[in-house]
Amino acid sequence: MSSRARLQGRFHLLAAVLTTLVQLPAVLWLCWLTRTPLPALVAALLSWPYLRQLRSPWQTTERGLSTYLALGWWSACLVFGVLLVPTALAVRAGFPFGAAWGLSGALALIVGADAVLGRPRLRRRVVRVEGLPAGLEGYRIGQISDVHCGPHVPEERVAAWVSRLNALELDLVTVTGDLITHGSSHVEAVARALGGLRARDGAFACMGNHDYFTDGEYLVRQLERHGLTVLRNEGTVIERNGASLYVAGVDDTWTSRHDLARALRDRPEGAPTVLLAHDPDLFPEAQARAIELTLSGHTHGGQLGVPGVPRLSLARFITVWTAGLYRRGRSWLYVNRGVGTTGPPARLGAPPELAVITLRRA
Known part of the structure; x- marks a missing residue:
C-alpha cells in the first residue's frame, strides 16, 4: 500500500471516529427514548454518503443534498450534546419532560440548519x-x-x-x-x-x-x-x-x-x-x-x-x-x-x- 493510500485510510478512520463521537450522545438518548435502534440507523444513513466521498480535510467535492444533511445533522447533534446536562437539570427541577427535551431538540435542529444554510x-x-x-x-x-x-x-x-x-x-x-x-x-x-x-x-x-x-x-x-x-x-x-x-x-x-x-x-x-x-x-x-x-x-x-x-x-x-x-x-x-x-x-x-x-x- 502506498503512503498516500495509508494517509487517506487514516483520514477516513479519523473522520469516522470524530463524527461518531459527535453524534453519540444524541443518538444514544434517542435510542433510549424510542426503545429502538432506529435513530442509530438514521444517523448512519445520513453520515455515510458524505463520509464516503471525502478525500482530504480540504476536499472540494460539490455541495449536494448529502452534504447538507450530514453536516446539518452533525451540527444539530453537537448542539444537542451540549444541551443534555442543562436540559436534564431543568427536568429534575420540575420543568415538564416533554417540553424541556422538545425545546432542546428544536433548538439543536434550528442551529444545525443554520450551520449549513445560514445567510451572511x-x-x-x-x-x-x-x-x-x-x-x-x-x-x-x-x-x-x-x-x-x-x-x-x-x-x-x-x-x-x-x-x-x-x-x-x-x-x-x-x-x-x-x-x-x-x-x-x-x-x-x-x-x-x-x-x-x-x-x-x-x-x-x-x-x-x-x-x-x-x-x-x-x-x-x-x-x-x-x-x-x-x-x-x-x-x-x-x-x-x-x-x-x-x-x-x-x-x-x-x-x-x-x-x-x-x-x-x-x-x-x-x-x-x-x-x-x-x-x-x-x-x-x-x-x-x-x-x-x-x-x-x-x-x-x-x-x-x-x-x-x-x-x-x-x-x-x-x-x-x-x-x-x-x-x-x-x-x-x-x-x-x-x-x-x-x-x-x-x-x-x-x-x-x-x-x-x-x-x-x-
Whole structure:
C-alpha cells in the first residue's frame, strides 16, 4: 500500500471516529427514548454518503443534498450534546419532560440548519478615529472576506453577496483575501463576481494565503481586469471633501510576501489610514505604525465555536485576534468572519458575515 493510500485510510478512520463521537450522545438518548435502534440507523444513513466521498480535510467535492444533511445533522447533534446536562437539570427541577427535551431538540435542529444554510449577517460597526477630518465624518467602508470561491461557493453565490453590498451605496468597499479555495478552476469566476463591486471611491483587495494555492499572479491579473484594485505592499490616496484617506494593502504573510513599511511609503503626513491585511497577526505592527484601522479576515471566526460566545472558537488555536472589533490605543482592528468556508462547508457558532465600518471623529 502506498503512503498516500495509508494517509487517506487514516483520514477516513479519523473522520469516522470524530463524527461518531459527535453524534453519540444524541443518538444514544434517542435510542433510549424510542426503545429502538432506529435513530442509530438514521444517523448512519445520513453520515455515510458524505463520509464516503471525502478525500482530504480540504476536499472540494460539490455541495449536494448529502452534504447538507450530514453536516446539518452533525451540527444539530453537537448542539444537542451540549444541551443534555442543562436540559436534564431543568427536568429534575420540575420543568415538564416533554417540553424541556422538545425545546432542546428544536433548538439543536434550528442551529444545525443554520450551520449549513445560514445567510451572511450584516455587521455594522462604528470606529472613532482621533483627529478624523470633517470631510471623512460618516465615511462607510464595506468589507467582504474569505470568499473561498469553489465547488462549495459558486460564482452565483458570490455575486449575490456583491449585490447586498452594492445596495448599501458605500463610500469604499474592500476584499480582504482568500478569494478562492485552491487551484485555478474558479479564478475567473470569482474575478467576474467580485468585479461587480461598486462604491463611490472604488473597490480594493489584498491577497490571502489561499490566493497563492494557485497562480497568484494570474489571479491578480483577472481581478484587475474586472475592475478591482489589488494592493500588494502599496497604497493609494482617496480625496473626499478636502480630506485625504490613505488606503493600503499588504501581501500574504504565510509566504512572507508582506512588507508593511513599503505599503505605507506613500502615506501623506497626518492622513488617517485604512490597512487591508488578511492576517490579523499584523495588527501589533500596524499599531506601532499608528494605523487607525486594520481590516482582516483569515480566522473564519474559528468556523466552529460556541454559539453565543463569539470569541470562544477554534480560531483561538491560531491567533488572539479571533473575530470582531479590537482596539489598542488609537488603532482599531476588525477581524471579519468571512463568508466562505475551508474544508466542510458548515459554520457552527461562527456565522458568515459582511461588514460595514463607519468612521466617526473621536
